[in-house]
Each structure stands twice: as structure tokens, then as C-alpha cells.
Amino acid sequence: MTQHPQDAASLHARHQAVLPSWLSLYYERPLELTHGEGRHVWDAEGNRYLDFFGGILTTMTAHALPEVTKAVSEQAGRIIHTSTLYLSRPMVDLAERIAALSGIPDARVFFTTSGTEANDAALLLATAHRRSNQVLAMRNSYHGRSFSTVGITGNQSWSPTSLSPLQTLYVHGGVRTRGPYAELGDRDYIAACVADLEDMLQQTAGGIAALIAEPVQGVGGFTMPPDGLYAAFREVLARHGILWISDEVQTGWGRTGDHFWGWQAHADNGPPDLLTFAKGIGNGMAIGGVVARAEVMNSLTANSISTFGGSPVTMAAGLANLTYLLEHDLQGNARRVGGLLIERLRAVTAGLDVVREVRGRGLMIGVELVRPGTDERAPEAASLVLEAARERGLLIGKGGQGGASLRIAPPMTLTVAEAEEGATLLADALQAVQGVLAPS
Structure with a gap:
């Protein structure tokens, strides 16, 4: 059953009242994920997301396999x-x-x-x-x-x-x-x-x-x-x-x-x-x-x-x-589709000053963010990109020194079409955040 936003806010308040303050949650409006299939998950409000983090690399093959x-x-x-x-x-x-x-x-x-x-x-x-x-x-x-x-x-x-x-x-x-x-x-x-x-x-x-x-x-x-x-x-x-x-x-x-x-x-x-x-x-x-x-x-x-x-x-x-x-040779799929995804991400971020580096191997990909025009890590940019990606229907993670790197690790059954879709959504989110952070 689809829930209303106030239900999520109520659950968040209950979470804060009974669980440790250091048990961190993603997003300004934390998500309650209710079900998944393949490389997609749905939240309690009925929104569908392409999952590029897999429960911190844990949903390795697919949701509801x-x-x-x-x-x-x-x-x-x-x-x-x-x-x-x-x-x-x-x-x-x-x-x-x-x-x-x-x-x-x-x-x-x-x-x-x-x-x-x-x-x-x-x-x-x-x-x-x-x-x-x-x-x-x-x-x-x-x-x-x-x-x-x-x-x-x-x-x-x-x-x-x-x-x-x-x-x-x-x-x-x-x-x-x-x-x-x-x-x-x-x-x-x-x-x-x-x-x-x-x-x-x-x-x-x-x-x-x-x-x-x-x-x-x-x-x-x-x-x-x-x-x-x-x-x-x-x-x-x-x-x-x-x-x-x-x-x-x-x-x-x-x-x-x-x-x-x-x-x-x-x-x-x-x-x-x-x-x-x-x-x-x-x-x-x-x-x-x-x-x-x-x-x-x-x-x-x-x-x-x-x-x-x-x-x-x-x-x-x-x-x-x-x-x-x-x-199903998911290692081979990680090599092929992961290699394509890394190259696609490098291509779509090549002109973005907020992106310092796209690195990784297979379906473990990091995107390090900096303050535009500098080499200083930008954790605030990573937080903004997480929010912007969510708004576009893409879930990713973050980490790295100071929390300034995006972490991308989809289930290993990821298809070429899903890799292309995710790269496009992330590029759009990065461009939006660069527009906010770039000096005028």
C-alpha cells in the first residue's frame, strides 16, 4: 500500500526517538524501501529507483532473485x-x-x-x-x-x-x-x-x-x-x-x-x-x-x-x-558492463569541474568530487549529488576521505541499458550540483 510523505516523517521521528544518533541515514527525507525486483527498488510512497548501491554491495545478484x-x-x-x-x-x-x-x-x-x-x-x-x-x-x-x-x-x-x-x-x-x-x-x-x-x-x-x-x-x-x-x-x-x-x-x-x-x-x-x-x-x-x-x-x-x-x-x-x-558468469558481466559504465561515466563527466576522478574496477566505481576550480575534496557536493540522483530515480552511495566520493556498485546482473540509464541520470545530477557550487 502506498504511504503518504507524512507517514515517512513519522517513521523517521520514531527512528530518532529509539535508535542511536550515530546510526546515520541517507537523504534529508530518509527513504523506507519496501520491495525490490532485479536492479530496482520501490519506496513506501510508490517511487521506483534504479539501485546502484545494492544495500552497500550486499544485494550482489538481484533483488528478489x-x-x-x-x-x-x-x-x-x-x-x-x-x-x-x-x-x-x-x-x-x-x-x-x-x-x-x-x-x-x-x-x-x-x-x-x-x-x-x-x-x-x-x-x-x-x-x-x-x-x-x-x-x-x-x-x-x-x-x-x-x-x-x-x-x-x-x-x-x-x-x-x-x-x-x-x-x-x-x-x-x-x-x-x-x-x-x-x-x-x-x-x-x-x-x-x-x-x-x-x-x-x-x-x-x-x-x-x-x-x-x-x-x-x-x-x-x-x-x-x-x-x-x-x-x-x-x-x-x-x-x-x-x-x-x-x-x-x-x-x-x-x-x-x-x-x-x-x-x-x-x-x-x-x-x-x-x-x-x-x-x-x-x-x-x-x-x-x-x-x-x-x-x-x-x-x-x-x-x-x-x-x-x-x-x-x-x-x-x-x-x-x-x-x-x-x-551465469556474473564476474564476466561485471567486467563487461562495469567497464562500459566506467568509460561512460568518464565521458559524461569530462567537462565537469566538480569531478576530480572516476576510478574503479568492474562494478566498483568511485567518483571523487572537489570544489570547482580547486583540488579540495567537496563532501557537501557528494551530499547534494545523492539528493539530486534520488530525485531522478537513482540510488547511489558515498564515502572516501571526508565523504567526498560517490560510490557506485549495482547488482552484478546489471544490463547495458541500465548502465546507460544510470550514467545519464548521474551525469544530470552532477551537472545540476555543479551549477549550484560553481562560482559566479
């Missing part, structure tokens, strides 16, 4: 919950498939309910295995909202406390086009970042447990280093016995198009020691997890379980979703 909803319904009709204290066929089935796809030899899989929890578990494993609480992380990174993952997040917009159970050292390299090495060519850029890492390690007392890094920084605005940076880092880490955790919460399952996992762009010397995943694998169901070689995964000396990780219903959803993704 029949194969997933059928699997969820059938499993819920049998049994919804058991916990990891009992054998679970759906959990073993999905673990076997993920272990085989991970590229990690003798892999073990532990399921969680979110990317935050997956990264938290990976940090526990790495620090226990290495008997050290020192961790390397990337500047501008984001790894979750738990106490430990906030402590290694290199993006101050998402790090509300300096307290942490870990000692974190931040490495340069995740933001290619800003910072002290931005003007260097890729080869020299990698060399400079490696030299910085080497220098840091020489000045650090004790052993480092691990480096955790997103191959493409998600909340950071879809920034990425040149291909091969983490392979070069890995050579240094290996000499010191330091583990490499690849945070694939946003980059996994073929979204980058060129590779199934983000780490494969840096694969000169093999897979990471640990890999974390979440978001898209459940197509909206709460699934996260860690893959690690057995030596690392089995290093905990105390008992552990997961009450909700590996739940039969979420595992059924993950199996159906992964099967659909592989059988």
Missing part, C-alpha cells in the same frame, strides 16, 4: 536454526565450495554473521598464531565497527575512538592519486611504498602479527593501489613471518570483473594467508566468514562456537546465490 528466495523458503520450512554444535549439511556444502574457490591451500572456513565479525575473527586468529597484538593496516582503510576493527580502521570518519586492543601501524599505498607518491609512475609508486614499509618494520619493536588490507578500499571511496603492490608487500612480510589478511568483504565474488578475488590482482607470489568475506555472498542474508590455511585456523587453544554463523537458512541462501553467480 527467485533461486535465493526459494532456497530460503524451503530451508526455513525444514529447520531455521541449529548452531555450530551440530553437523550442518548446508554449512559443509558452502564451506567446501568457498575453500575450493579461495585459492588458499588446505583451507578451513569459519562462518560469521557480518564482515565486521569476519575481520574480528581474522585478527584473533592472526594475533593468536603470531603471539603478537601488533597489526599493519592501510591508511584510509575501513574494516568494521567492532572494538578491534575500529582500532585498525585508517579512515577517521569511521573511527570514533583511539582506544584499541591492538597496536596498529598504518602503511601507505591504498590511495593512488593523492599523498606523497601520487605523482610517481606505478613502478616507482610501488617501490616507494615498499621502502616505507621496510623502514617502518626496522623501527618496530617485536613481531608484527599481520597486514590487513582491502584490495579496493570500499568505504574509502573505491580507491586502490597499482596492481602488484600487495605482492611486493608480501615479499617483505614473508621475510618477517608476517601474515597477510585480504579483506574481501566488498571485493569478493567477481565484483571487480577482472578477478574473482581482489587479491588476485596482486598474485605474483600466491594467495593471502587469510581471506575475509561477507556482504554479497548472501544476497542480503547475514553471512560473513574467514578462510585460512589450516595451520592458522587451527591455532586457537580455546574452544569456540558460533551461535548464528553458519545458520541453515543463510547457508542455503549462500549456496543458491553462489551457484547462480557462477552459472
